[in-house]
Amino acid sequence: MVGRATLRQGRNRTFALVDLLEAKPHLKPLVRSIIADPTEFAPFPLLHILPNLFEIEFRVRLLSPVNITLHPSSLVCFQRFGTRIESLHLSGLSFPNYLSFARVLLAFTNLRHLTCTSVAIETAGGGAPLTVLKRRLSEQMQLKTLTVDYLAPMRGATVRPFLFSPGLAPSTVEKLRIAARIGPDAFESNLPGWSRLRSLVLRFHHGGRTLTGVVKLLEEFQSPELREVVLELEPATSIPAVLRNLKSFNTDAQPAQDVLKELEHRLLRFSHLSMTWVSPPLRRRALWACELSKHFPVLSQRGVLILKSEPAFPPGHDGAVHALVVSPDSTWIASGSEDCTIILWDTNGKITRQWVPHGYEPVRSLAFSPDGRYLVSGADDGKLIVWELSASGDARQVAVLEGHSGGVTSCACSPDGTLIASGSLDATVRLWDAATFLERRVLDGWPTPEVPSLAFSPDGRCLAGGSSSGVCCVWDIACDSVLHKSVHGERHVNDDDNYYSGPESDPAARHPFTLGNTQLATASGPGVIEVWGVYSEKEKGGRLFALEHLRRVNDVSFSPDGRLLVAAVGNGTVTVWDAHSGTELSVFEGHKDGVMKVCFSPCGKYIASASWDETVRVWRTGDGSCVATCPEFNHVVTRCITFSPDGQLLVSGARNGTVIIRKMKDLVPVDI
Structure with a gap:
């Protein structure tokens, strides 16, 4: 002892x-x-x-x-x-x-x-x-x-x-261990000869400039007895972020991929070597080990490329969930994340397929085609990629839509399956032909240099876009005209408002709005919801009424039949109005913190809400009773929430990457 x-x-x-x-x-x-x-x-x-x-x-x-x-x-x-x-x-x-x-x-x-x-x-x-x-x-x-x-x-x-x-x-x-952050200019002259050195251990924070410094160190290190070299790379950020940085990192003399090849070449000079990447807990260690092996293929083949990480549960993403969609036939759930991956889930919560679609760029938006055959993804690389899904869940890339000069933050498929819409950091809204995958046009009328989030109306006649500053536009798709435009002041956020505007990693906060067949509802200002007419000549572009609240409104949604309007409010309540008269019908109380997200079930009988109190609640629309309270796994805050089109599933995605798929029959067995 x-x-x-x-x-x-x-x-x-x-x-x-x-x-x-x-x-x-x-x-x-x-x-x-x-x-x-x-x-x-x-x-x-x-x-x-x-x-x-x-x-x-x-x-x-x-x-x-x-x-x-x-x-x-x-x-x-x-x-x-x-x-x-x-x-x-x-x-x-x-x-x-x-x-x-x-x-x-x-x-x-x-x-x-x-x-x-x-x-x-x-x-x-x-x-x-x-x-x-x-x-x-x-x-x-x-x-x-x-x-x-x-x-x-x-x-x-x-x-x-x-x-x-x-x-x-x-x-x-005989054994030297160096721990540091080393840049490419860390050594101004050759290191002295180490006559007895047999083992060299280098422990660094990984990154592009660090690896350049390691290459230089190995090149200049002089020791006739040196046989063992061990690299231990500690995380400055997550493995996905590191891979993204390596992809974009370039020195004045050579691109990142050449630096990685040179590093592998230098290591292979030694008879005993290993490269260990240390990472925070990962949910999908095998996936990231495979991605690392693409950069160091020989080390991987020799079994000396090691990814050291504690497992994280439950299975899911290793970064915030930005997008969560369910296929029209309710067979598949797709999620996109800050960790640069897409995961395809089955209805039992099992991962069917996972892949890195946009070259280590965060996936910001996803959309299924109406027939469920295609999945469209948008990411920070400015591209939309169309994936064809098989019955077994395999995904095959069929098209890359290029034209945006900034990251794609929103995409949507029209209900008739003929169009794909995209919004980008370049402050444009574009329409693409869903059959040829060619760009049709850039929509006019977007009045602000901010990022729009997009949604088609249920009947597909128009497209709405909203930004974080309160700007909202509605386009008539058939005639390419602006039906309605409302411009509001910036959404000032107070700490005591419990206002949620998206995770810190979002390039822009989303403007809460919802588009029905005949009405548009927008949340703007200090707790104000405005309802606008969309189509009729009398109401076109006109505000029908305004609903005032004491707290910030973080999300709004119409019921499937368009008769009701529900809002997620910063004071922890869920409020329902008559969408045509503006009459307040009920206030659901139970959350202990601000409500961030809210949505109706396809049948309209239930409302799901997600709150900063780390719970998801299911309410009965008719009487406002809370029929289920679901604590999120490991005390995380839900980022996205949606029902499956058949109403049998309630799916949520969290800021820590967790995706939870719940069966409604387990939450409300009497009614489902």
């Missing part, structure tokens, strides 16, 4: 441990490691009475490095009574100069293992005295393993130039 003593409450804690060990001498051989604050640690008589002590870790309690200078008497104690100490770990310390740092190393005469983490040197100089100490240290140095970081301190220099001096660590170290 190895005992570790932690001494962090002043010198009295050290003396208390001494008293305990003197009273119980059988414990002395068990203490083999000490963690202490060097500014408070009293080495004598503790070192004298611990026969098996071999490791000391000096760590300060403050976040920023603390400037220390050990008293000469302490150094003498370490030199006289610390001969059994072979391992020294320095963390979060700052030395006034290299002289002070060198004196600490000289005090441990039998040092074999040294770790320096976030250690700073205030003044780099040392002159002749430092030269003398370097010579003494080179005669005494017996280091076998060295761990050092390259993180630049807030002030001063690092210990690396000193330790890497010829005659010191390069002469004795």
